[in-house]
Amino acid sequence: MDMLYNILIAPFLEIAKSPSFFAEVVIGGLMSGVMYSLVALGFVLIFKASGVFNFAQGVMVLFAALNFSGLLDAGLSIWLAFPLTVLIMVLLAWCIERLVLSKLVNQQDIILFMATIGIGYFLQGFGEFLWTGNVRKLDVGIPQDAWFFGDIMIQQSDVFAAVVAGILVIVLALFFQYTRIGRALRAVADDHQAAMTVGIPLRSIWLIVWSVAGFVALVAGIMWGSRVGVQFSLSVIALKALPVLILGGFTSVPGAIIGGLIIGVGEKVAEIYWGPLFGGAIEEWFAYILAMLFLFFRPQGLFGERIIERV
Numbered sequence: 001m002d003m004l005y006n007i008l009i010a011p012f013l014e015i016a017k018s019p020s021f022f023a024e025v026v027i028g029g030l031m032s033g034v035m036y037s038l039v040a041l042g043f044v045l046i047f048k049a050s051g052v053f054n055f056a057q058g059v060m061v062l063f064a065a066l067n068f069s070g071l072l073d074a075g076l077s078i079w080l081a082f083p084l085t086v087l088i089m090v091l092l093a094w095c096i097e098r099l100v101l102s103k104l105v106n107q108q109d110i111i112l113f114m115a116t117i118g119i120g121y122f123l124q125g126f127g128e129f130l131w132t133g134n135v136r137k138l139d140v141g142i143p144q145d146a147w148f149f150g151d152i153m154i155q156q157s158d159v160f161a162a163v164v165a166g167i168l169v170i171v172l173a174l175f176f177q178y179t180r181i182g183r184a185l186r187a188v189a190d191d192h193q194a195a196m197t198v199g200i201p202l203r204s205i206w207l208i209v210w211s212v213a214g215f216v217a218l219v220a221g222i223m224w225g226s227r228v229g230v231q232f233s234l235s236v237i238a239l240k241a242l243p244v245l246i247l248g249g250f251t252s253v254p255g256a257i258i259g260g261l262i263i264g265v266g267e268k269v270a271e272i273y274w275g276p277l278f279g280g281a282i283e284e285w286f287a288y289i290l291a292m293l294f295l296f297f298r299p300q301g302l303f304g305e306r307i308i309e310r311v
Contacts, residue, residue, distance in 0.1 A: 031158030033264020056120035065221030089214030243291030249301030
């Protein structure tokens with residue numbers, strides 16, 4: 001009975017005693033969720049264009065952040081380092097398309113997935129070769145102060161990240177829905193061979209989507225790097241993006257944001273109010289348990305497309 005009381009009743013009593021602290025925890029979770037969503041956006045872009053989960057997206061975040069911080073350390077200004085890093089990510093997309101994807105047209109999804117694993121390991125090693133494995137502090141002028149609304153504290157950097165993520169979501173949603181290239185991306189994801197037969201240039205489409213995913217990875221890398229420093233643990237963020245995608249849907253740009261917010265709030269609240277009952281560190285595994293439970297009821301995600309295959 002004591003265990004049931006501590007799990008089901010005690011946390012809500014704590015919330016009632018200090019609603020302002022609960023509000024601060026929720027806001028902190030929302031902001032962390034936005035950061036997860038920035039990474040998840042890259043996964044959604046690749047999946048919508050190729051129908052395969054890009055395991056290398058987390059490493060692309062690291063690789064972009066390493067190049068950006070390395071150029072800053074070399075003495076370049078932010079306004080020069082940013083477009084140069086974008087150019088590097090476009091060049092990376094071209095190399096991936098020319099050396100890997102063009103050889104795997106119309107292959108099974110598992111083959112493309114394994115290729116992205118290889119790309120991820122290569123980028124991680126190549127990034128360390130170029131910029132070493134030292135932790136780099138990244139300061140790009142993002143405000144680090146806090147706002148206070150009564151007893152509630154909100155970090156300005158978190159608000160800045162939320163605004164950037166919101167702009168990206170709106171732009172990408174409009175891009176996929178209303179542009180000719182966006183419709184071509186969806187066609188390529190459905191069937192590579194059929195898309196080619198109706199005149200859609202598969203290689204150009206893949207180059208575009210990997211370039212856009214590289215740009216999203218750069219934005220996510222800057223946000224995370226400003227928060228925790230540019231270090232190789234950034235690539236582990238990819239593992240947290242997986243439950244975000246399961247909740248939001250692998251094909252939904254808005255779903256990546258909603259899924260991130262759910263994961264962010266859920267893990268913060270669980271860590272504060274239920275963590276002591278389980279020895280702490282709930283935040284490390286809560287997202288995966290939530291995603292597993294979610295798969296039982298809605299495997300396509302909240303905003304994902306339900307696919308029915310008839311034999």
